Each structure stands twice: as C-alpha cells, then as structure tokens.
C-alpha cells in the first residue's frame with residue numbers, strides 16, 4: 118500500500134512545541150502504532166535494535182528455505198519516510214528507563230560501533246513494544262545448545278545447523294550411532310511455533326532431502342517433546358486430534374506428557390509420563406516453549422513492586438497505560454493481559470493506542486481552550502468538546518481466528534463463526550492459510566517475494582546449500 122505513495126521529501130523537522138513520543142521496538146505492536154500515529158500532533162522517535170519489521174507468522178518457513186528471510190522483512194524507515202513530519206529512527210537497544218527524569222538510555226549493540234555507542238533520549242510519552250524473549254524456565258544447557266525461533270538470525274542459525282548435521286552425518290567413517298544422533302532433530306514445545314517448525318522440517322525431508330541424500334534421508338528422525346497431554350492447547354479438540362494424527366502419518370514422533378529436564382551438548386534428559394528420566398541423543402534442538410519478559414521489562418517492573426506484580430509482563434490498564442505510571446504505555450508481548458501473546462493482538466493494540474494518543478492531544482487542547490474561553494457560551498462549547506475527547510473507549514480485541522500449518526500442504530483453522538467456532542483442517546484450509554498470510558504481509562514487495570519463493574520451491578525445490 119505504501120508503494121502508491123511518494124515518500125515525503127522534506128518532512129517537517131521536530132517541533133519543540135509538540136510533545137515527544139518515544140517508541141521502543143519495531144515489531145507488530147510498535148509498527149502498527151507508528152503507522153497510525155499522527156506526526157502533526159507529536160514528535161516521534163523510534164528505537165529498536167533491528168531496523169526492520171519482521172512478519173513472524175511465516176518465519177518457520179525460513180528455517181528450511183521454503184521462504185527467504187529477506188521476503189519477510191521491511192525496513193522501519195519504509196514507514197517513517199512516508200510520514201508528514203520527521204520521525205527519528207535509532208538502531209539501538211534501550212537498556213534503561215528512568216521514569217522519574219523521563220529519559221531512556223540507548224546503546225548501539227550492533228557489530229559496527231562508532232566512537233559513541235551510548236546516548237540518552239528524553240520523552241514526554243514512552244511506548245513500550247519490545248516484545249518478549251524465548252522462555253527456558255532456567256533449564257540448564259538450553260541457551261548454550263538449543264536454537265530458538267523468534268528472530269531472523271534464529272531461523273538462519275537453524276537452517277545452517279540442520280544442513281551441518283546432515284553433511285556431518287555423511288562424513289566418512291561416522292559410526293551408525295553417531296549418524297543416528299546427528300540425524301535426530303528434536304523440537305521442544307508443542308505450541309504453534311514448535312508444530313509449524315516440525316511441519317516445515319517434515320516437508321523439507323520428504324520433498325527435498327530424500328532426493329539429495331537418498332542414503333541418509335531414511336535415517337532422519339523428527340521428535341516433538343511436549344510437557345502437556347496434548348499439543349496446541351489453544352485450538353479446538355478436533356483440531357488437536359487432527360494435528361496429532363497427521364503428525365503420526367508424517368512419522369513425526371510425538372512425546373507428550375514429557376518434560377525436558379536438562380540439555381547437554383549431544384543429548385537431552387527428558388522425564389516421561391512414568392516419571393522416569395531418560396537420555397535422548399540429538400543433532401539439532403529447536404526450543405519453542407513460549408515467552409518470558411525481556412531484562413528491560415523485568416528491571417522496569419522491579420521499580421514498581423506494588424503495581425507491577427504479574428510475572429508474565431507489564432501490567433497495563435484497559436487503555437494500555439502501564440500500571441503505576443502516567444506517561445508510559447505498553448503493548449504486545451511485553452504486556453501481561455487477558456489476551457494471548459499474538460501478532461493479531463499486538464497489531465490491534467498499536468492501532469488503538471494511536472487513537473488514544475490523538476484523544477490525549479485533543480484533551481490537552483480543549484483543556485487550554487476552556488481556560489481561554491472568552492464567553493460562557495464558548496466555554497460551554499469547549500467543555501462539551503473536552504468531555505468528548507476525554508471519553509476514551511477501552512481497548513477491545515476482535516479475534517479473527519487462529520491458523521497453524523501442520524505439514525504435507527495441510528493447515529488447521531479455528532475461526533470465529535457466529536456465537537461459536539468454525540474448526541477446519543486439511544488441504545483446503547492450507548489454501549486459506551496461504552491467502553490469509555499473503556493478504557496480511559506488510560507490503561506489495563513482500564507479497565511478491567513470498568509468492569515468488571513459493572513458486573521457486575514448487576519448480577526447483579529448496580536450496581540445500583549451507584550458509
């Protein structure tokens with residue numbers, strides 16, 4: 118949609134009369150807020166350690182080369198350059214929030230650093246959309262030996278390590294036990310991330326690796342370990358059953374009611390339903406057991422022990438204002454709300470918060486006009502306007518449905534339908550899954566690239582080169 122508009126060539130510079138909103142992050146929540154915030158009303162500054170937006174729903178496809186990571190990202194400056202007024206973008210990590218002085222500290226954590234790699238930025242309003250990080254539950258060895266699946270570099274690391282395992286298994290003189298270990302791909306966590314990754318890996322094995330490594334492909338084993346009795350607890354029972362039976366047909370080994378207790382370099386220690394611990398040798402370990410708060414968020418919460426006591430993330434009110442503060446707002450996976458930590462929620466919150474900011478601005482304006490009113494009539498008129506501006510509706514989430522890819526060109530969908538749900542799974546649902554994601558991709562360029570990647574894969578298969 119943005120390609121139809123020309124970039125603003127000479128955006129108006131920051132105006133000292135306007136309040137400054139500093140946005141942390143360039144993910145679903147912050148990007149959605151940034152798209153909608155009116156820069157006529159506020160000076161806007163964006164701080165994020167990555168200078169792009171990432172379309173996470175298709176990230177599992179990047180781990181095996183179905184889609185190229187470049188097809189899912191769009192620079193954040195792509196949005197800011199179309200704004201009427203200048204938006205400052207700093208590729209940096211916010212490491213500290215001083216809510217008393219209303220100043221944040223930012224650090225350039227990228228590989229290339231200039232003489233100055235630390236700075237501070239003052240704010241009038243702070244919008245925290247820093248997301249969450251992968252949860253390990255403090256299990257020993259996960260950080261060191263497991264691969265997460267959250268960011269572009271995670272997908273790249275998985276792809277590289279996967280091919281390394283396979284090529285190492287092909288190395289001359291490898292013992293049968295070592296080959297078996299190297300070709301054992303273990304996924305921990307039966308939430309949508311773990312399921313979609315296992316599904317992509319299965320497709321890669323069946324559609325590509327079988328042809329490239331005929332002598333090894335039959336020995337590649339995929340195992341998914343889940344602590345609960347079933348995978349995908351957020352989906353309808355029939356879709357859970359459908360996924361589990363599809364995985365069985367695909368020869369993906371499901372170990373439910375099984376907890377990972379420790380991760381070592383070449384084996385994981387799991388505790389099965391019978392309570393016994395056993396060793397599971399592995400070549401590649403993908404760890405997908407959900408989210409936990411980032412250190413920045415944890416530190417901020419520690420400053421507000423009375424109001425910030427939900428471990429899952431920042432407590433916010435129905436208007437997304439951080440509990441215990443007046444000028445800090447938070448949204449997306451960084452928060453602990455009644456909603457699941459999904460892109461859908463984050464994007465809707467971002468759009469909503471931009472409306473809240475428009476009303477906050479209007480409130481201040483009418484407050485001043487009420488003060489300045491020369492006549493009782495004018496004052497009454499401005500009072501009515503002020504009351505309207507102050508009537509900010511609380512955030513309301515509209516669920517559009519849940520989708521998940523389960524392999525072999527099959528997907529599942531739980532869609533809201535009247536007062537209930539419409540649950541569907543199979544090849545037709547996969548066609549719907551594809552069209553839903555294509556229509557939600559960020560830009561026309563992304564849509565084109567993803568369709569091209571899918572087409573390339575259909576004709577030539579996936580690339581097995583190790584990056």
Ligand code: FAD
Pocket residue numbers: 141142143144145146147164165166167173174175176177209210211212246247248249266267268310411413448449450451458459460461462463520
């Ligand atoms: P993110 O999108 O994670 O963005 C956080 C941003 O903050 C990033 O730009 C990050 O670089 C930045 N940041 C981090 N630390 C700092 C700091 N200290 N200072 C400044 N910036 C910082 N949800 C769905 O609804 N549907 C799906 O199909 C779906 N698929 C998914 C697939 C995968 C593999 C994953 C991992 C998640 C998926 N999700 C899906 C969940 C969805 O991606 C998240 O809920 C969503 O990304 C949350 O948005 P967010 O903006 O809060 O966080």
Ligand code: NAI
Pocket residue numbers: 174254305306307308309310311313342343344345348349350351375376377378405406407408457458459519520521522
């Ligand atoms: P999740 O929290 O949904 O699932 C994690 C799973 O790991 C749980 O089922 C849990 O029981 C299991 N687990 C935890 N510790 C374990 C252990 N030690 N051993 C074995 N299993 C263990 O996490 P996920 O999949 O990363 O998703 C995070 C969020 O992103 C969710 O809100 C999800 O809905 C969303 N998402 C949505 C997608 C979609 O809609 N297609 C795709 C990916 C993510």
